[in-house]
Amino acid sequence: MLTDVQQEILRLKKEKDFCILAHCYQTPDILEIADFTGDSFALSTKAMDVPNKNILMCGVRFMAETVKIFSPEKHVYLSKSDAGCPMAEQLTPEELRSLKAQYPEHTVVAYVNTTSALKTLCDVCVTSSSAVQILKKMPEQKILFIPDCNLGDFVQKQVPDKEIVMIKGGCPVHGAMTAGDVMKAKAAHPDAKFLVHPECPPEVTAMADYAGSTTGIMDYAVKSEAKSFIIGTENSIVQHLQLMCPDKMFYPLSKRCVCHDMKLTTLVDVLNVLKGTEGEEILMDEEMRLKAKGCMDRMLELGQ
Ligand code: 13P
Ligand code: SF4
Numbered sequence: 413m414l415t416d417v418q419q420e421i422l423r424l425k426k427e428k429d430f431c432i433l434a435h436c437y438q439t440p441d442i443l444e445i446a447d448f449t450g451d452s453f454a455l456s457t458k459a460m461d462v463p464n465k466n467i468l469m470c471g472v473r474f475m476a477e478t479v480k481i482f483s484p485e486k487h488v489y490l491s492k493s494d495a496g497c498p499m500a501e502q503l504t505p506e507e508l509r510s511l512k513a514q515y516p517e518h519t520v521v522a523y524v525n526t527t528s529a530l531k532t533l534c535d536v537c538v539t540s541s542s543a544v545q546i547l548k549k550m551p552e553q554k555i556l557f558i559p560d561c562n563l564g565d566f567v568q569k570q571v572p573d574k575e576i577v578m579i580k581g582g583c584p585v586h587g588a589m590t591a592g593d594v595m596k597a598k599a600a601h602p603d604a605k606f607l608v609h610p611e612c613p614p615e616v617t618a619m620a621d622y623a624g625s626t627t628g629i630m631d632y633a634v635k636s637e638a639k640s641f642i643i644g645t646e647n648s649i650v651q652h653l654q655l656m657c658p659d660k661m662f663y664p665l666s667k668r669c670v671c672h673d674m675k676l677t678t679l680v681d682v683l684n685v686l687k688g689t690e691g692e693e694i695l696m697d698e699e700m701r702l703k704a705k706g707c708m709d710r711m712l713e714l715g716q
Contacts, residue, residue, distance in 0.1 A: 414444070417679055421445045424686040431464035432682065433479070435471035436626045437646045437674040440655060442470050442682060451626040452478075452524050453539035457712065459483045468685050470677050473694075474500040477528045480694045481705050491677040491685050493692045498673070500525045502559045502581040508533050511556060515577055518556040521547070522707060523563055525583070528696060532703035534558070535710065538567075540610055541625035542715035547571045549714045562587060566610035566617055585671045586611035589644060593666045594619045597642045601663050607632055608644030608665070616644060616665075633657065646671050 414422070422445060425432060433455050434446035443449050448458045456478040459467050466487045469476035474497055476490040508530055512520060522534035523543070531537065538546045540563060547555065547567050555574055557564040559581030568576045589612045598606065598619075607629045608620040617623045622632045626645060633641050633653050643650045644665040653662045685691035696704075 415441070415679075417683055418445050421679070421683050421686060424683070428466060428686055429464050430466040430468055430686060431459065431462040432468045432470065433458060433475075435475060435674065436630065436652065437648045437671055438470045438677060439648065439675070439679070440652065441679045442677065443652070445679075445682065446470065451539065451541055451628075453541045453625070453715070454627065455479070456524060456539070456708070457482065459486065459488070468682065468691070470682060471495070472497045472500075472673050474525055474527060476694045477696070477704075478524060478708065480696050481528065481531075481701055481708055484696070484698070484701060488694045489685055489691045490694060491681045491691050495673045495676040497525050497583075499523075499559055499581060499583045500527050500530075503530060503579070505529050505533060508558065511558075511579065515554070515556045518554045518577060519550070519552040520556045520558065520707075521550075522558050523560045524711070526559065528700060528704045530558070531707050532700055534707040536714065537707045537711040538715075539625065539711070541628055542711065543567045543610075544570045546711065546714040547574060547576075550574075560611060562613055562617070563610050565614045566623065569614075583611040585646065585669055586644075587613060588668060589613065589616045589665055591615045591619065594642075594644075597663060597665050601640055601642055601661075603638075604640040604642045604661070604663060605633075605636060605638045606642045606644065606665075609646075612644055620644065630656075633660070633662070645669065646674065648674070 432446045459479040468489045472495045480488040520534040524539045555576045561578040564578040605621040607622045640661040647664045650662045650664045
């Protein structure tokens, strides 16, 4: 049963020709009114196929920028201006330029969690669900991987023939998970399968039964015969899985695994963007968009 606010959102969405995209880390009331939900990869490409002239991204800034890069003709909105991803802003374009000068023979692979300005300097983009496949397909041997060294380490273990240089960066939320958290959760739930996002540190990922993107974790849990799971990613996934599979049990790896940027958007913010009283339209200089699109196009080409 939809609430009055949700019904008003659905009415306005149709009237104003909006498509609402929501990352899986958003709250259930937002996922219920979204046209598409998914991980970073699914959302980055989805907007290209929709007929609507307006797109609202419920997520963080780099996700809205990614939509704009692929769909310049659409009006793309971010529900909350200050919903950023701290990892996306860890490296400045100047710092990347000096890294490139240090490693002139290396191909720059960027996690999609980067600003558009950084993407203009990169060769290929990857997401957590496509990174291993893309690195395997790339003919280049020498890679400079930015900015998440935990994801970089996860990829390196599965693509050992490449020489991957990493920098010290990553997600402050997933990166704060520890082996101690895993031991504590496993002691409390000894029969549970442990599913983890590769943004977690290598010693945490090494203890998992499965490591993959947000939707990879959700698919695994839904299809698995197991009855209980420790979830090593943002805690909204625990909540969503519990609603999707009430006959199974889901436990957070740690109550600290919460992304406050992802949690900034509320259902009323969504309503206000549709009313035109809140939200920020993403505007991008065409030269920057075209330069940033290069590494995103290569991601699509290699990630199919
Ligand atoms: P995915 O959506 O690719 O799983 O990434 C998780 C994340 O932290 C998004 O910011
Ligand atoms: Fe960024 Fe981490 Fe939040 Fe994802 S969970 S948006 S990587 S800070």
